[in-house]
Amino acid sequence: MIELTPHLDNEKKEPLYVQLYHYIREEIQTGNIAPGVKLPSKRKLAAHLGISQNTIETAYQQLNAEGYVKSELRKGVYVKKLAGDLYPYSSRISFHNKKVTKNHDEQYKFDFSHGKVDLEHFPYSTWRKLTVQSLYEENSEIFFNGDPKGDTNLREEIAQYVFQSRGVTCSPEQIMIGAGTQYLLRLLTMLIGKESIYAMEDPGFHRTRAVFKHENVKTISIPLDEEGISLKHLEESRANAVYITPSHQFPFGTIMPINRRLELLKWAEAKGRYIIEDDYDGEFRYIGKPIPSLQGLDFKDSVIYLGTFSKSLIPSIRLSYAVLPTALVNQYDQHLTIYKQTVSRLHQHTLFLFMKNGHWKSHLNKMRNVYRKKQHMLVASIKKYIGNKATIIGEKSGLHILLQVHNQMSELELIKNALKKKVKIYPTSIYYEQYKADKPMVLLGFGGLSETEIDEGIKLLKDAWFNEKDENTVQSMNDADQ
Numbered sequence: 128m129i130e131l132t133p134h135l136d137n138e139k140k141e142p143l144y145v146q147l148y149h150y151i152r153e154e155i156q157t158g159n160i161a162p163g164v165k166l167p168s169k170r171k172l173a174a175h176l177g178i179s180q181n182t183i184e185t186a187y188q189q190l191n192a193e194g195y196v197k198s199e200l201r202k203g204v205y206v207k208k209l210a211g212d213l214y215p216y217s218s219r220i221s222f223h224n225k226k227v228t229k230n231h232d233e234q235y236k237f238d239f240s241h242g243k244v245d246l247e248h249f250p251y252s253t254w255r256k257l258t259v260q261s262l263y264e265e266n267s268e269i270f271f272n273g274d275p276k277g278d279t280n281l282r283e284e285i286a287q288y289v290f291q292s293r294g295v296t297c298s299p300e301q302i303m304i305g306a307g308t309q310y311l312l313r314l315l316t317m318l319i320g321k322e323s324i325y326a327m328e329d330p331g332f333h334r335t336r337a338v339f340k341h342e343n344v345k346t347i348s349i350p351l352d353e354e355g356i357s358l359k360h361l362e363e364s365r366a367n368a369v370y371i372t373p374s375h376q377f378p379f380g381t382i383m384p385i386n387r388r389l390e391l392l393k394w395a396e397a398k399g400r401y402i403i404e405d406d407y408d409g410e411f412r413y414i415g416k417p418i419p420s421l422q423g424l425d426f427k428d429s430v431i432y433l434g435t436f437s438k439s440l441i442p443s444i445r446l447s448y449a450v451l452p453t454a455l456v457n458q459y460d461q462h463l464t465i466y467k468q469t470v471s472r473l474h475q476h477t478l479f480l481f482m483k484n485g486h487w488k489s490h491l492n493k494m495r496n497v498y499r500k501k502q503h504m505l506v507a508s509i510k511k512y513i514g515n516k517a518t519i520i521g522e523k524s525g526l527h528i529l530l531q532v533h534n535q536m537s538e539l540e541l542i543k544n545a546l547k548k549k550v551k552i553y554p555t556s557i558y559y560e561q562y563k564a565d566k567p568m569v570l571l572g573f574g575g576l577s578e579t580e581i582d583e584g585i586k587l588l589k590d591a592w593f594n595e596k597d598e599n600t601v602q603s604m605n606d607a608d609q
């Protein structure tokens with residue numbers, strides 16, 4: 128039974144029954160009360176609103192007379208389905224729809240968000256089956272709070288997985304599961320210390336910078352060079368911890384070569400220094416051989432490895448993990464078990480079953496192919512429509528690229544012009560702190576779009592960024608390229 132809570136005002140000139148009638152009519156017209164729904168009984172609604180049953184009766188009668196509801200003897204009053212031409216449903220969007228989808232769809236046709244993943248290939252039925260399986264009585268244990276670090280069986284699966292696919296060597300005891308990278312980073316500042324000085328890439332992941340800021344820890348911006356974070360600047364800084372994204376620098380996409388990795392590990396050998404390695408999308412690599420994680424190369428116990436299921440599975444599961452060096456595991460056990468685990472045990476158990484039964488491996492293999500094809504389409508479409516009038520940056524791995532567009536437009540103009548064509552693309556300036564980009568750049572994620580959508584989206588971007596006059600130039604530059 129639905130609950131109606133209109134604002135009825137005794138001071139208004141309109142009688143109460145008219146106010147109630149208007150309220151319900153509007154709710155039906157906008158779709159907030161769906162066809163077939165039973166309205167509350169006169170007695171219940173009168174008690175709920177503190178008005179007489181007669182007032183309700185009159186409002187219901189009026190709605191009935193106008194065809195909005197149907198009164199069924201001894202059953203109740205039901206909302207009728209309105210014929211489309213009787214009331215322009217579509218032009219009056221329900222409050223909920225307006226907020227969640229409709230408005231969004233109307234604004235953008237193609238959203239090149241880097242936070243979205245492919246849902247077409249998500250194993251819905253397997254996930255549903257395993258979720259239900261997790262709810263059987265023999266698993267009722269998971270209805271209680273579990274290990275603050277996360278369920279042991281899931282940590283065992285993760286330990287095996289990160290070793291096989293990313294070369295991370297650890298025991299399940301070193302793994303700390305948590306609801307998101309930012310949450311884990313907060314815990315890490317407690318483990319490494321609030322007095323420590325944290326260096327981070329500039330440009331770098333804005334959400335990490337926000338955590339450091341909100342945790343009130345001193346942060347130093349380190350510029351990038353062609354191999355990733357500048358070691359020279361890091362050495363000159365007073366930092367004793369550094370946050371980096373070596374497998375796919377965020378947002379630039381640089382893959383840190385092995386030498387720079389070894390140099391960084393050397394830097395971290397000094398007492399009390401830590402490297403926080405965020406490997407957020409290291410699973411997806413399109414060109415060249417995989418480079419082992421920094422953690423796998425570290426023999427001095429100075430690397431904290433961060434992984435997430437947000438890109439490789441779905442972002443809303445909120446399941447991320449940190450692999451701690453043994454010194455920090457001890458600290459964790461002494462000081463942080465007071466914090467309860469933040470990831471639902473139902474999701475943890477479902478993911479455990481998913482990994483244990485081999486679905487995770489096949490899902491990853493499938494997604495590698497899916498994203499490889501999408502990425503190829505993205506690069507091919509940019510070459511086809513925009514040619515040399517744009518430079519692609521960071522196309523070797525991950526689920527996004529950067530685009531430098533050679534048309535004199537600022538970042539804002541690039542975004543605004545794209546929006547006019549209903550294409551949503553993203554700024555890169557928000558990732559800079561102390562340093563600045565030489566040229567405007569935009570970020571394009573492709574995980575959530577189909578290959579056809581990617582192609583159509585890029586075509587629209589060409590229209591948004593280059594006028595007719597330029598087209599011949601694009602064409603001739605393409606020709607020159609072959």
Ligand SMILES: Cc1ncc(COP(=O)(O)O)c(C=O)c1O
Nearest residue numbers: 307308309332377407435437447
């Ligand atoms: C650099 C970086 N790190 C980590 C993540 C994942 O964050 P979370 O695990 O909180 O979903 C992302 C996702 O966009 C990211 O871009």
